[in-house]
Amino acid sequence: MEALQSIATLEELRRQFHTESSCFHFLYKLKWPHGFVCPRCQHAHSYVIRTRRLPLYECRACRHQTSLIAGTVMEGSRTSLQKWLTAFWLVSRSDTGINAVRLSSIIEVTYKTAWLMLHKIRAAISRTDTERPLQGxxxxxxxxxxxxxxxxxxxxxxxxxxxxxxxxxxxxxxxxxxxxxxxxxxxxxxxxxxxxxxxxxxxxxxxxxxxxxxxxxxxxxxxxxxxxxxxxxxxxxxxFHGIGAKYLQTYLDEFCFRFNASLHHTSAWEQLLYICMAVFSPVPTSSCIGYDEPLVPDTPAAA
Incomplete structure (x- = not known):
């Protein structure tokens, strides 16, 4: 896909995906490159229900309803597709990466929303990492x-x-x-x-x-x-000004993901898109931040 080619700047990304509709059609092709496929029975035809922000697809065979973001890292999120795509691109950048404070400022969401978005992306990276053992x-x-x-x-x-x-x-x-x-x-x-x-x-x-x-x-x-x-x-x-032990593994996996992506001819941006659109059980919000856990910027590690 042409849009999977390298995008050098945030401005180029925003020009490429300037509307929710452009984001929707791009992600639709990533999830269903050959057209809709029911996740339950693999049937290829559906009815489209357009009463929500994102359409629902009801399988004509088994009547199962699904959506574009169901089963992806975006499942259950009310954040716009434009902001999610921006987050994917920023995480994939091999030079800096992104923390929740900066992401919240760039895409104009609360710190809590930015932190949850990054946590879900990193969880998808970690899950994929377990499926790729070292060879040789x-x-x-x-x-x-x-x-x-x-x-x-x-x-x-x-x-x-x-x-x-x-x-x-x-x-x-x-x-x-x-x-x-x-x-x-x-x-x-x-x-x-x-x-x-x-x-x-x-x-x-x-x-x-x-x-x-x-x-x-x-x-x-x-x-x-x-x-x-x-x-x-x-x-x-x-x-991140250091990382606490609780989430250290996911940050290590993120660094290794970008390092390993640099060894291949495909971009980290392209690989991350496929990882985040892959169907898997999403990370429950309750497992990300406890109700009694203070919501603070990424905490420093021990000196």
Missing amino acids: VVHGFVAFYGRHPSRQLNPRECPLIVAESVTPDGQTGEIKMKLVEPTGHCNKLLLRSDCEHFAALHVAKTAAETSIIRHNYRVRRNRPLFQSFRRAWRWMNDT
């Missing part, structure tokens, strides 16, 4: 976000495994950064069981080799993989 030869090491100088693991530190697939010619392939439960760690050494658990979840069964350094001090700081971790750290601190 996999190397990795243990790292700590919110690092303290002490040799003992500080309660405010977050241990994680940073891993990469290595291509046959020795080049870095896709990367993953996954948090590790801190229980049972001593002197910041990763347990063998942690490596095995990571490999079981995030490395393909057909991987030729998996090697993870369990002692952080043995990692060479000039390695490209270590530098990728440092870039992720700087991005989180510069864009």
